[in-house]
Amino acid sequence: MTTSPQLRASNVTISYNGALDIVSDLDFDVPQGQITSIIGPNGCGKSTLLRAMSRLMKPRLGSVLLDGQAIHQHSTREVAKMLGMLSQQLELPEMVTVEDLVRRGRYPHRSMWQPPGHDDQVAVDRAMLLAGVTDLRSRSVDELSGGQRQRAWIAMVLAQDTPMLLLDEPTTYLDIAHSREVLELAKRLNREDEKTVVMVLHDLNDAVRYSDHIVVMKDGEIVERGGPQEIANAELIRNVFGVECDIVKDANGWFCIPRSKNASIRNTTGGESDAVASESLTVGYGRVPVLKSVSVTFPDGKLSAVVGPNACGKSTLVKTIARLLKSSEGSTSVHGRPIFEGSHRDFAQRVGLLSQGAAIPTDIRVQELVMSGRFPYQRWYRQWSNEDQGEVDKALQSTHTEEFRWRSVATLSGGQRQRAWLAMALAQQTPVLMLDEPTTFLDIGHQIELLDLVSEMNCRSGLTAVMVLHDLSLACRYADYMVAMKDGRVAAAGAPEQIVSESMVREVFGVDCSVVTDEQTGRPLILPLGTANSLQARPADDASSTGAARNGSVNRTLKEPVG
């Protein structure tokens, strides 16, 4: 194994198309032989930094140095032999097998005239073995589960045979079990294969549990760096993510539990009757059923959450209730009326939907988007009433989107954009609101903000909300009623306190954890088990972490004004 190259960003400023700087005057040394995580709120420039460091984009000022030389002076192939980069948006034609994909990772090692040789096959086999996809080698990538697919892509990067790996949000779309699978892989590669790993991560707790070194970014600058222990401080998290949190320390390390701003408000009313009742729903795309005879109810005036691993059918359930999909069997009623009764317009006055990853037309402004929510109350000859205006204003107000009501939606950050969509759904003024993974792309601060908003609406106006949520802990905290799904069936349903247990989490998500009761809210808390204490296992850590500390101090002195 070759020694890890030295990769550093020096005084780097990056901007897109000469607009605002995404990253400004930043110094960053990649600690060699370690796992480094870059974390920070949405739009802090963490992915941009990683892209610049892997030569995918050019900084406006400053330079990225690879082994002391500006990275753009290296040939592209040289860089690709030293750095393996897994980017965020991956695309692949249909029917490419895992082995075929991994073989393509050998590209930098082969010239145009050279057929693949024995050493290429050796490297490919080794990469598949390391990533644990050897058994899947002849399967087509588009048939794999999310975690397997991500591992196949990592195997592709491994076949590049680089001493350093850069992974841009490798866990974004994955559920707990799958993201753990990927992170464990990253760790194994570091421990057993001595790869230097740099990851951009979404989840604070993942970063703490799986990395040796953490870099915290905000507004294009590094605000803190150090070992996981140093980052574990509530004040830092408040400053960076804008969210209060408690730090729980246990044998496994520490765990950060974000607190909502209005934790004291609790909804005590409602729940006497069911707002939504579905009876033995069977829904499928093509021949394979995604939902298999699901019967489920959601209580009126309460916050409900639907949780489950990837592809368990939770989004399909929500879409079916929102009348977007037709069930082949079974029926659903909302407040006692079957959903297919009445016109589309009529139904849109009863149930609203905040859908996932909606397309954004160019140049539409926030207010225009929110105005679309009033569509069910309008006619083409009666386009606007005072009531419409009032509801739009109210929706903008309650989602705190008033300040940018005339900005184009495309220019908003992830959190702002999600709030704008929520405002549109609220302007629709429906007693029932379905939210399909509203928090997926948001950082922890924005997640809390959005969920606080929904729970506030629930308390204030008795809105019945059904949310598909990714994060089990957040679901436990906010939901009054929870439905856990697995393989198209309901695995458990009830109040979180009643249904969430260690065995339930193991059964549904396939991960081990410990469940404790959060004293502040009385809701269950899910703490991950294992893995964390192995962090200190490697003796080489000390040496490299002092190295990192040294690098850090060098950077700090560099940052001080010279004159």
Add this chain to the structure above:
Amino acid sequence: MTASARQVELMSAPRLRVLRFGGVAFVINLRTLSLILVTFVLLVAAACLAMMLGSFRLTVGEVVGSVLGTGNGEADFVIWRLRFPRTLTVAMLGGALAMSGAIFQGAVRNPLVSPDIIGINAGATLAAVFWILTDMPQGAIPLLAFVGAMSVASLVYLLSWKGHISGGRLILIGIGINALLGAGVTFLFVRYPVQQTRSALAWTVGTANNSDWADVRLLAYSLAILIPLAVALMWSLRVMQLGDTTARSVGLPIERTRLLLIAVGSTLSAFAIAVAGPIGFVALTAPHIARMIAGPMTSGVFIFTLLVGALFLMLSDIVAQHALPVSLPVGVVTAAIGAPYFLFLLYRVNARV
């Protein structure tokens, strides 16, 4: 416009006004309204110019006087017999084509679609060319072209239907049908002697040369029905642009709306083809120009698109008739004028982004 100026414009509030009469209320964007007025004035000016030019030149005064019914005999004859119907026809053709393009581009949410690309023009062309080459009575050609266009539109729609309409599928199938019919036309052209094919070839590039009051009446009646329908549909189209899922979650019956849109769009272009033959490029270009000036498609911008199309075709027709010693069919000129402008827009958008 510089990048920063554009930024400012996006940040600032558009000047929206709500117009109310009892239960009826319209949202009006003052900027769009002023654009509409300016374009309308330009259109009237262009129409005056079109009626002045020709082998028998007239002054502005004579044209206006004649149109208003106070002109002299000679001018009256030229204007009322020849130029006025032609000018009206051209304006309405341009408007109809531009609307049709805007509707298709919105309905399948793809800026590259127009009725000519998905085979509607080719359907009319095949029918008409066949008719001309087999020496059938010429009078039936408009009806035949209309039927050809409408049946191709229905065929494309039916073939694209698979539980729902997907924009990508509709375009693909349209391109396929277009090529199929195009091959049919080529086949007819090589089968028949060149003397006969010449008049057929002349039909394949649209022209307003022979338009009379019957054409004006036909277009006026059809537009009188279709324009209000299309404007009403724009209110839904605006929501449809947010994506199928969102549109349905706010209560838009999406497939029904799409069917209506495609039906109205096809009918508009079918009437235009029936009157003048397939005129290319207006349907594709006019909505782009309108959107680049006035922003995303709304009812107001739609009317602006209509006027842009009318103005565009009017100017093209003036060039086609008077710029060269020989008078060309207008269909040749629309591309010659539209394409460089479009390439320039493309170049400018590239340079800015």
Add this chain to the structure above:
Amino acid sequence: MTTIKSAGRRSASVRLGRRPALVVIVVLLLFVALLSLRIGSADVSNGDALDALFSFDDSSYDQVVVRSLRVPRTLIGLGVGAALAVAGAAMQAVTRNPLAGPSIFGINGGAAFLLTLAVFVGNLTHPMQFIWFAFIGGFGAAALVYAVASAGAGGPSPVKLALAGVIVSSLLGSWMTAMLLLDEQAFEVVRFWLAGSLAGRDVEVFWWVMPFMIVGVVGIALMSNQLNILALGEDTARALGMRIRLVRFTITFLVVLMTGAAVAAAGPIGFVGLAVPHIVRVVTGPDYRWIVLYCVLVGPLLLLTADVAGRVVARPSELQVGIVTALTGAPFLIFLARQRRIAEL
């Protein structure tokens, strides 16, 4: 090689079939080539067709017909078919759009335009004189499209290329129609060329265009590994050390070279470039090394079949091959659109 569960079925069956299918296709291609030598307004026996190739007797009328008319025609069909199919596969990879064909650059439009201009101004009548105008016209249009699309930052994106291609094509098309309307003679000459045909070409035409086609086909075959990497998306390709702009430009250049040569030799022939890569993928899967190899064989196979069919259905005259490919290719495209989930344009 073990397959896991039933999910591996598609890819496994694909792998088994690739080599035997190749043999079948070669045999079919030879068979169709022989038919192409035999069939026409006057049919020729197998013996005469083969004798004309291997032991030519210039006193036999049949053998002279084969030698002077049908051999060039078959050779050009082989070359044009291969060039168009490979060019189509390469364009689909570069633009990552299953609908892209070699015609995306307005090559057909440019070739037709310059040719018409030459006929209009210079009264050309013979196909031999056509090829250079067609070739230069095609190349010029492609260069214009590429220049417009690559203006500004970001380089030529697939969408910009498609847009510029459509516009340039229709612009040149309208000017061409204007000339044809003004000059009846020109229309008489050009209309047969516009239909796309292999008939009436000298063997010399083949020798003129062959070098371009060979350079193009060999070049794309050598770059098939690059095509595989491009299919992984721009970011990944760059992360793997590919110089995307250079690779894109090179491939585009080769495509224009091949297509220009094909159009020069046979006129605009649609759908071969679009359909063949799709048909081929059913057998080869997504690996471009195999796709290109198959395209080299399946392209000529389809084009010659269409040409022979055109001679058979309209006896004693014939149907131009461009019309046959459009009439059969378009339903195939429609079928394809209904079968698969095709990415939005």
